[in-house]
Amino acid sequence: MRSRLFLVVALALAIGLATAVSPFASSSPDGLERVAGDKAFVGQGELAPVQEDAPVPHYAFPGVANPRVATGLAGFVGTVLVFAAGYGIAVVANRRPVQRATP
Amino acid sequence: MHIPDGFLSTEVAVACAVPAAAAVSVGLSRANVDLDERRVPLLGVTAAFVFAAQMLNFPVAGGTSGHFLGAALAAILLGPWLACLVLAVVLLVQAFVFADGGITALGANVLNMGVIGALLVGGLMVGARALIGRGRTALLAVSAAGAWLAVMAGATTTSVELALSGTVPLGTVLPAMLGVHALIGIGEAVITVAAVSAVVATRPDLVGGVAPPRAEPVPVPAG
Numbered sequence: 001m002r003s004r005l006f007l008v009v010a011l012a013l014a015i016g017l018a019t020a021v022s023p024f025a026s027s028s029p030d031g032l033e034r035v036a037g038d039k040a041f042v043g044q045g046e047l048a049p050v051q052e053d054a055p056v057p058h059y060a061f062p063g064v065a066n067p068r069v070a071t072g073l074a075g076f077v078g079t080v081l082v083f084a085a086g087y088g089i090a091v092v093a094n095r096r097p098v099q100r101a102t103p
Numbered sequence: 104m105h106i107p108d109g110f111l112s113t114e115v116a117v118a119c120a121v122p123a124a125a126a127v128s129v130g131l132s133r134a135n136v137d138l139d140e141r142r143v144p145l146l147g148v149t150a151a152f153v154f155a156a157q158m159l160n161f162p163v164a165g166g167t168s169g170h171f172l173g174a175a176l177a178a179i180l181l182g183p184w185l186a187c188l189v190l191a192v193v194l195l196v197q198a199f200v201f202a203d204g205g206i207t208a209l210g211a212n213v214l215n216m217g218v219i220g221a222l223l224v225g226g227l228m229v230g231a232r233a234l235i236g237r238g239r240t241a242l243l244a245v246s247a248a249g250a251w252l253a254v255m256a257g258a259t260t261t262s263v264e265l266a267l268s269g270t271v272p273l274g275t276v277l278p279a280m281l282g283v284h285a286l287i288g289i290g291e292a293v294i295t296v297a298a299v300s301a302v303v304a305t306r307p308d309l310v311g312g313v314a315p316p317r318a319e320p321v322p323v324p325a326g
Contacts, residue, residue, distance in 0.1 A: 006306045010148045018155035026160040026168035031283040032104045032261060034167040038279060041271050045107035048206035050199065057202045059158065075158050078196060082154040086192045087147030093134030093188075094143050 011083060018075030022059075023068035104172065104257060104284075105197065106212055108205030112268040119264060120210025123191070126218040130188030137182050137311070145309055149177050150189045152298070157193065161290050169287030172257065174220030175250040176295045179242070180302065182311045183225025190217025215261045220253025227252075239303055242310070243296055250295035254288035255281060 029037060036042035056062065061073035111119075138146065153173030160168035173193070177186035191213050197203040204212045227249045235241040258280040266273035302310055 004144075006309070007144050007148050011151055014148070014152040014155040018158055022155070022158040025158060025170075026162045028160070028162060028166050028168040030104065030160060030168050030170055031163075031258065031280065031287050032106065034283060035276060035279045036110070039271050039275055041110065041265075044109045044270060045205075046109035047202060048108045050206060051108075051202040054202035055200050059201055059203070071158075074201065075155065078158075078201065079151045079155045081200065082193055082196050083147045083151035085147075085196060086150030086189060087144055089131075089188065089192060090134060090138060090143045090146035093131050094138050094140075095135065 014083075015076060015079045018079040019072045022075040023071040104212075104216055104261060105194075105204030106208040106215070106261065106264070108207050110205070110268065110270050111208050111211055111264055113207070115264050115268045116207045116211060119214045123187075123210040123213040123218055126184065126187040126222070127191045127213065130184040130186075130191075133182075133184045134188070137185050142181070142309060146181060146185060146189060149173075149180055150192045153177060153189060154193045154196065156294060157197075163283065163286040163290070167283055169283070169290050171291055171294050172216045172220065172254060174217050174257075175224045175246065175253045175291065176298050178221040178224040179228065179246055179249070179295070179299055180309065180311055183221040186221035186224075187213070187218050190221070211261075211264055215257040215264070219256045219260055220249075223253055223256055224249035242303065243299060246295045246299045247292045250292040251288035254284050254291045258284035 028034075033042065036045070051057075056074045056077060059074040059078075060067065060070040061077065062070075064070035064073060134146075153171070153176065156171040156173060158170070160170045163169045172190075174186055174190055177189040180186075181189065194204055194209060194212050194216065198206055198209050198212075224245065227245045231241045231245045235244070259277065262273060262277040262280045265271050265276050270276075299310070
């Protein structure tokens with residue numbers, strides 16, 4: 001029970017951070033982007049064809065005019081999606097025979 | 104630190120994808136050894152937290168930002184191999200859903216932001232257990248030092264990959280990458296220590312680094 005409570009709180013924290021705090025995160029280039037700009041190779045970056053129609057390009061939820069709301073929605077969707085993917089993979093990969101002590 | 108497509112040569116991209124895929128498949132095959140039932144959801148929650156925290160870019164110096172990577176945190180909570188799996192899930196979703204980080208560069212990104220840091224921190228945990236024991240202090244020391252070193256190691260491998268691809272000379276890119284990531288690594292260390300402290304304070308049994316998962320008898324009521 002405590003285990004579940006802890007995990008629910010931690011997941012809620014992650015979703016809350018991604019939804020409510022990420023719109024206010026720094027929009028400056030990150031370390032690699034900055035170095036790529038300074039050293040003049042940033043122009044070599046390109047999008048893979050499959051990324052041209054990525055569902056939520058660059059953390060901006062499509063069709064939402066307010067950029068902060070668009071980012072927050074992207075954070076919400078992404079965090080839920082990553083949780084589901086991680087949990088699903090863990091469940092599938094953990095299909096070991098159940099070790100149950102005979103009563 | 105997400106490398107987009109176009110920065111790496113095909114040879115370098117493949118040479119990174121092979122060890123990255125190998126580490127992730129070790130993670131997949133170890134999941135039923137390293138994860139007891141209680142910790143299965145922890146993998147999903149850790150991945151979610153890493154994704155969320157990666158969105159929170161913090162300013163470092165002169166118009167530059169940094170963001171959390173999470174390999175050290177995941178390695179401390181789940182062990183190094185499952186940490187590779189966690190980072191692969193995060194980076195896969197980022198690349199395909201958010202167009203963040205390249206597709207052909209995915210292996211390199213998993214290597215730089217996941218595998219390298221996770222294995223480094225895994226090694227540090229083994230060393231710290233032998234030298235200073237399993238206590239809370241040892242764990243937090245590994246969290247701080249491991250987080251910073253994981254960022255610096257990732258910045259180094261990223262630089263080497265860019266140089267081997269002929270994108271930029273190593274002597275140009277490496278000092279620049281290490282300079283900015285020395286600061287970003289401090290942010291990584293602060294977040295990692297805060298998160299590990301919170302888990303240790305509330306649910307120490309969930310931390311892989313405190314004790315091996317099945318070293319102590321599991322309290323019976325499993326339901």
